[in-house]
Amino acid sequence: MSQKPSIPKGTRDFSPAEMLRRNHIFGIIRKNFSLCGYLPIETPAMENLSTLLGKYGEEGDRLIFRILNSGNFLADVAPETLSRADTSTVTQKISEKGLRYDLTVPFARYVVQHRDEITFPFRRYQIQPVWRADKPQKGRYREFFQCDVDVIGSDSLLNEAELVQIIDRVFKDLSINITVKINNRKILAGIAAIAGAADRITDITVAIDKLEKIGSDGVRQELLQRGIDSEAIARLEPVLGLSGSSVEKLLELKNIMAASAVGLQGIAEMEELLGYLALQPLRCAVEMDLSLARGLNYYTGTIIEVKAADLPFGSICGGGRYDDLTGIFGLPGVSGVGVSFGADRIYDVMLQLNLFPEQTGSSTGVLIINFGKEELPALMKIAGSLRESGIATELYPEPVRLRKQFSYADARMIPYVVIAGSNELAAGQATVKNMKTGEQIAVSLSALPSFIRKS
RNA sequence: GUGGUUGUAGCUCAGUUGGUUAGAGCGCCAGAUUGUGGAUCUGGAGGUCGCCGGUUCGAACCCGGUCUUCCACCCCA
Numbered sequence: 374m375s376q377k378p379s380i381p382k383g384t385r386d387f388s389p390a391e392m393l394r395r396n397h398i399f400g401i402i403r404k405n406f407s408l409c410g411y412l413p414i415e416t417p418a419m420e421n422l423s424t425l426l427g428k429y430g431e432e433g434d435r436l437i438f439r440i441l442n443s444g445n446f447l448a449d450v451a452p453e454t455l456s457r458a459d460t461s462t463v464t465q466k467i468s469e470k471g472l473r474y475d476l477t478v479p480f481a482r483y484v485v486q487h488r489d490e491i492t493f494p495f496r497r498y499q500i501q502p503v504w505r506a507d508k509p510q511k512g513r514y515r516e517f518f519q520c521d522v523d524v525i526g527s528d529s530l531l532n533e534a535e536l537v538q539i540i541d542r543v544f545k546d547l548s549i550n551i552t553v554k555i556n557n558r559k560i561l562a563g564i565a566a567i568a569g570a571a572d573r574i575t576d577i578t579v580a581i582d583k584l585e586k587i588g589s590d591g592v593r594q595e596l597l598q599r600g601i602d603s604e605a606i607a608r609l610e611p612v613l614g615l616s617g618s619s620v621e622k623l624l625e626l627k628n629i630m631a632a633s634a635v636g637l638q639g640i641a642e643m644e645e646l647l648g649y650l651a652l653q654p655l656r657c658a659v660e661m662d663l664s665l666a667r668g669l670n671y672y673t674g675t676i677i678e679v680k681a682a683d684l685p686f687g688s689i690c691g692g693g694r695y696d697d698l699t700g701i702f703g704l705p706g707v708s709g710v711g712v713s714f715g716a717d718r719i720y721d722v723m724l725q726l727n728l729f730p731e732q733t734g735s736s737t738g739v740l741i742i743n744f745g746k747e748e749l750p751a752l753m754k755i756a757g758s759l760r761e762s763g764i765a766t767e768l769y770p771e772p773v774r775l776r777k778q779f780s781y782a783d784a785r786m787i788p789y790v791v792i793a794g795s796n797e798l799a800a801g802q803a804t805v806k807n808m809k810t811g812e813q814i815a816v817s818l819s820a821l822p823s824f825i826r827k828s
Numbered sequence: 829g830u831g832g833u834u835g836u837a838g839c840u841c842a843g844u845u846g847g848u849u850a851g852a853g854c855g856c857c858a859g860a861u862u863g864u865g866g867a868u869c870u871g872g873a874g875g876u877c878g879c880c881g882g883u884u885c886g887a888a889c890c891c892g893g894u895c896u897u898c899c900a901c902c903c904c905a
Contacts, residue, residue: 382896432903435829475905503905508829510899519905579903667904688905715905744863779865794863808865 383507383515394729398716399500401546402520405539406498411522414497416479418504419470426471428478428701430670436505438472439464472504476521477671477698477711484525484709485702493526493707500716512687512718521692523711525699530642532710533675533694534649540679540690540712541657547719548728550682551689552658556665557643558672558693560626563636564612564663567629568605576601577609578666585664589613612663619647619661626663642674658682671695677712681722689718738765739825740782741791745772751798755791755821762822782808789825793818 380386387395403413419440426434446467473479476499484491500520509515522539524532537553544551564581565574576599580592587595592613596606611629615622623640630636643661650659665678667688674694681689692712699707723729739759741752752768759766767787769778782790792813793803803821806813807828816824 379896430903432829436903505904507904508902509897513904517905691905713905718905742863774862775864776861777865781865783865790864792863796863804864806864811865813864 381515383509383513385514385516394723395716395720397729398547398719398723399518399520402543402714402716403498403500405542405546406520406522408542409496409522409535409539411496411498411524414480414483414499415501416473416476416483416499418472418502420473420479420482422469422471424482424702425474425478428671429474433474433670436507437474438504438506439468440470440472442467442469473501474505475503476501476519476713477523477695480521480523480525480711481698481709482702484707485699485704488704491526494524494532495526496522496524498522512721514717517718518716520714520716521711523709525709525711526707528708530646530675531649533646533677534653536677536692536710536712537650537655537659538653540677541655543714544679545656547723549689549719549722549726550657551679552660552682554660554662554665554678554680555643555646556662556676557639558674558676559635559639560630560643560663561639561666563626563630563633563639564609566633566636567612568601568608570601570605573599573601573605581609581612581664582666583664584613615663619643622661622663639674646675667691667693671698673697675710679712681726683726684722686722687718688715689722690714736765737767737785737787739767739789739791740778740785740787741766741768741793742775742778743769743772744794748794748798752793755793755803755818759791759822759825762826764822764825789828791821 407413422437422439425437429436450463450466480497480499484495498521500518502516502518504516507513507515522536524535537555540551540553561578561581562571562574565571565577568577570577577596580595580599580601583595584592593606596609597603611625615625617625623644626640627637630640647661662678665676667676667678672693673696676693677691678688679690680686690712692710694708694710696708697705698709699705741756741759743749743752756766756768769781779790788808790806790808791803792806797803797815800815801819802815802817804813805816805821805824805828814824
């Protein structure tokens with residue numbers, strides 16, 4: 374009995390037309406990565422759960438796909454453990470591997486494991502799928518590709534500036550108008566400190582992150598709900614009311630945060646970065662956004678996020694600096710900074726904005742009509758010589774009616790059809806038909822490749 | 829994980845208050861045209877109405893469950 378085939382929720386098949394467009398995106402991203410000297414690496418789809426767990430916060434742990442142990446995975450689990458129905462205890466016993474959740478943590482693991490072979494500062498890029506057990510929505514998939522560029526082993530903010538340059542170039546090449554938002558985790562820490570709630574930095578920043586969405590009153594509500602007392606909220610008022618240009622905001626912040634060493638350092642870093650950014654040619658708008666909070670679980674300095682300017686959409690690229698990511702794996706004091714391009718969201722944005730260049734829809738340049746046994750040796754020879762000169766060529770596999778073969782060329786959008794039946798072959802010629810114009814010209818077999826290459 | 833939404837031919841969708849044999853457009857196949865595609869005309873194939881169960885004399889339509897799609901929250905690429 375046959376069953377209706379299907380694929381898991383949140384995953385997708387990619388047809389040839391989609392792959393051509395996806396490869397266009399990957400190609401541009403890869404080109405710009407290597408243009409700045411980054412080198413490719415790959416890591417396994419699955420990692421040990423000990424590598425993955427605890428790196429993304431409680432929410433992140435829940436979204437990691439776990440892989441059931443092979444064989445009799447229940448053999449070592451005590452019956453009473455099972456009957457207690459304690460999911461986390463049982464899971465630990467029956468699963469020790471998981472699908473990677475992002476590319477940054479596997480990269481950190483890689484750096485620690487290969488530290489002896491690596492020359493620092495290490496610049497790598499990595500384009501691979503990641504998996505999240507999230508509920509799928511538009512622009513949110515359970516399997517999607519990230520394109521990560523990171524440099525590890527350098528504290529310099531020049532790296533941040535360079536990443537913004539890469540972002541600018543990639544999206545320029547893709548014709549997507551973007552806004553780059555930058556923030557600094559240390560400024561957020563300073564803000565939390567002046568509120569007298571340094572340990573609540575996550576709650577405070579997540580609330581402030583919603584400033585644009587729910588307004589300042591909404592943020593006050595949100596802060597209360599998250600258990601921040603009203604005194605602390607009152608001390609945050611000057612921050613919520615900041616206005617003016619980035620420079621003006623930073624000046625004001627310096628006063629507000631005079632008592633916070635971290636905060637002042639964050640401001641200094643921000644000023645330095647803005648200074649570097651001013652020194653390089655950028656097409657895109659870069660703005661400081663104090664409400665930007667992401668990846669709080671490991672970012673320690675600069676935070677970067679990119680949004681499409683012409684479309685309300687989730688972020689299509691994001692990243693930041695992490696001072697101690699490798700510390701968890703036993704290599705402390707190595708700072709890294711990187712960003713991740715979300716290829717699937719970029720695809721969705723480009724599709725909606727109609728930004729993909731016209732595709733031929735076919736990689737084939739020539740179809741040779743199959744006339745049957747008699748002509749076959751000559752036709753195969755023609756196919757060989759066309760391919761030899763770099764022309765993508767197909768020979769129709771069945772000697773069926775010409776109507777069918779021409780329909781095939783039409784449907785595949787193959788631009789030229791070579792007709793070489795007994796008549797043509799007797800004269801040492803082939804008829805070349807231009808499928809767009811309908812024009813047909815007799816060409817000698819020896820001149821065929823150069824004739825097609827010229828047209 | 830919480831709340832909501834969607835599912836009918838390969839695709840996009842109709843389908844009356846539950847009532848005989850579930851339709852259209854596009855696509856597909858065949859012919860008009862035994863060595864010529866896109867246009868036109870003629871004919872044809874294709875559906876367990878997502879799946880399982882229930883209510884009913886009778887279910888594409890009502891109810892429950894489940895899967896899927898999309899959306900909001902959460903979080904994020």
